[in-house]
Amino acid sequence: MSLPNGAYQALEDALGKEHVCDDPSVTSGYSYMWLMYATHAQTGRYRPAAVVLPASTDDVQTIIKIANRYRFNYVPVGTNLFPPNIPTRPDTIIIDPKRMNRIIEIDYDNMYAVVEPYVTYAQLQAETMQQGLTLTVCEGGAQCSVVANNMFQGMGGTGHKFGFNRGVLGCDWVLPNGEILRIGSRGNATGDWFWGDCSGMNLKGLLRADTGHCGGLGMVTTMAVKLFPYPGPKIFPVKGTNPDFSVDFPKDRFKVNLIKFSTREKLIDAMYEIGHEEIAIAVHEEPASMILCGDSASVEDFWHKWPEFSKKWVNVLSVTLFGFSSPKQVTYEQMVLDKIVEETGGEYITEESELWEHANCNLGEQFRTGMSNRLYRIAGDFFVMGGFGFDSLDHSLKMSKEFMWPIIMEGIEKGLFAPDELGNDWLNSYQLGHFSETEPLIYFEHDLEAGKSFIGGYVQTIQEALKRKMTPSWPLGPMTYITGPSMCNYHDLVKKIKEAVDPRMTSNPGYPVPPEPPPG
């Protein structure tokens, strides 16, 4: 793979020799993302033609203009966890924002922070905590880019209270045609960052809905994100060391409850009630595999404990209370929760239980590291079978039971997915139970058969959801040709937007919608 004549020189002239590299030893570090490797194993996979390191919005704009002039593709990335971060076309460069790593501003009064793409959640939260503020950290982990993650979903452990897609405020965005678009209040006369909306029509909708454009519509170079009050210590209170480590937040302000229910239906009843009463900051159904993973020192340790553990710990709900205003808030919310648990037939897991230490870990994961961060341990990799179900709590359960788990069971029976047949999902309440997100977790290692089965099942779950008028999520790239026709042909509109702002199709060309439906 190489760039057109003159293109490399143009990039070097713009960024400096040391910030452009086409050596295969270096570009190899951006070529392997297993999921894409698996899905593109037959159609071809590509090492980037070069990797570039811009330092500013101006640099990004220049790179994108050069790409248009010389007609090569580019993929903007963040911290690189996300599958569509590797090239799926020849003559593609990676825009790596390592030098764009500034926290530009933390505005305490107006509760927002302005960051560049190589600032991680851990970095930003560590700084905001100093000022009594926090934000929702994504489930992928606090080592992820705040900007990249918010462009995609921005969802995390504390979304029950802090919401979904409420994090993105003003942004500076370099479009694929090289123009800079300022969205939210950033586009107002004052150029302020504080608001995600603005006067008149807002182009924020181009950035993302339930998911983002995956680098298919240019690159956001600066983003303001919403912050929330944080009533805890300035330094994250970690105690112990790996693998026996936990957190130690003040108990009068932070309280995790683990509650066991006899059925998932009762658990969901409780989730609804918790939302109606407007209590708690984080509300999750945790599958046994997730709980045990958090308590396992290694993959060997996990599978050693699993047979016994999985018999005991099903239908477990985790409910975290924060005393934002005072300890009395925790006291009050606990009383309300007690009543709900009583009414729905739940049973608190007590301090004597083997699960208790997990409760503390849970708090740390909800608050900073992400709850799914450690799920890799179980089999090498994990994913969610099917488009993440964004729907009402009831629908989530229905879609999980009716068609997600039957597909998972097929994979388990074939030995492609690790044997977790309990049927429990990672079910998350968002915006006080207004809607939920269900993740039937599958665990697998990287082999092509497992990948094929996963992708096949993924497509199938989207189709099944559409048949039932439910809401599938994550229809990325080519999958939009499946969801689009059932949803006002939105894919045609997105395609037109792509054509309008990216006429030469240089910005991660397969996203958000490829120009043509994939064969078959």
Added chain:
Amino acid sequence: MSLEKYTWDLVNCERCSMCKWVHPWSVQSKERAMICPSLKKYLYDAYSVQGRFDLARALTEGEVELTDKALEVIYTCTLCGACDVTCKFTRDMEPLEILHELRKYCVEQGKGPLPGHMPAVDSIKKNNNPWLQPATRRGHWARKLNVKDLNKEKGDVLYFAGCTYSYNANLQNVARTTLGLLQNAGVDVGILGANERCCASPVVKVGMFEMFQEHARNNIELFNSLGVKTIITSCAGCYGVFKSQYPAIGKMDFEVKHSMEYIDQMILDGKLKFTKEVPLKVTWHDPCHAGRGGEPQDLWEGVRVKWGLSDPPRQRNYGTHGVYDPPRNILKAIPGVELIEMERIREFSWCCGAGGGAKSAFPEFAVETAKERVQEAKQTGASALITSCPWCESNLQDGAIADSGGIEVMSLVELLEKAL
């Protein structure tokens, strides 16, 4: 061992990037969040262990060749092991083993080590030390001391000075003082003088495994023949390789302790008493090879089976059982000394930059890494940056000079001596 043995790890890395950062729970500020010195310096992901995994996979699958650039990517790593610690919060992979294996692969291919490493390697072959000094002068640091010669008589403890403390005139006092402390405490200790030989850590770090094996085997035989119960060393490099690599080479009939562990115990036992106050604010730098690399490694020979399970099951190293508390205990025991911790400590310590052959092959990278550590130390308000590794001390001094001074770099023993 070969790279193929690690195929499961190479193929199953999900690019989560945990390897690049201090574990998120322990991140205290934006500025001190990164843990990989190589990535910090060179920026491209290729210079992280994630990128080196990709390179290893590409090399074994024939996608790329072992060019000079590939060698640079492989060797611009201090082998500090921080990525190994942070990866293991979520995964069961072996980044540090793979980094070692990559270098071994380079040597097997006739491409490694790098020219910058060769003077030290040749000197170890010829002189049994990496400092181009004659072997006969090795024991000169102790020539004025009245100390038992274990070549001639028996003793309980061998004090192993190591090459750098033996030859570097600026650092020799560490060995002399430590030995004096042991003698004063009544320890039946001796040295090997000119017959002490390099631990061969610099050799294994650049991938020359066969040469390392030979040196290690000879050393183990020599140590066993002495009949000592304990070997004490003040060098973190020697300590790390004795603890983590030697057990795989041969049976060791002795235990290995870092002098910090021994001194800590001497204080607890009342065998070492301080008589003077040292009014000083200090901060402590954990040497990688005494910390993350200072815990015994599981001598596992096996395979990965379904879901990545190890067969037979192996113990994992988390880097949390190194020599972390003894130096802190010692510092707290010295009257007048106030210990102020940096942000990145213990298993999350930022490397000094000298390890893995970086100091000899990429000196600019080594000093830049040290400079960052010095800046972190200065941020605490401490007047002195204390450590207990000759490589760290020397490179941190270079870092302090590069950062216009403002803090004194000294060894723990040097500080301790002021209080006696």
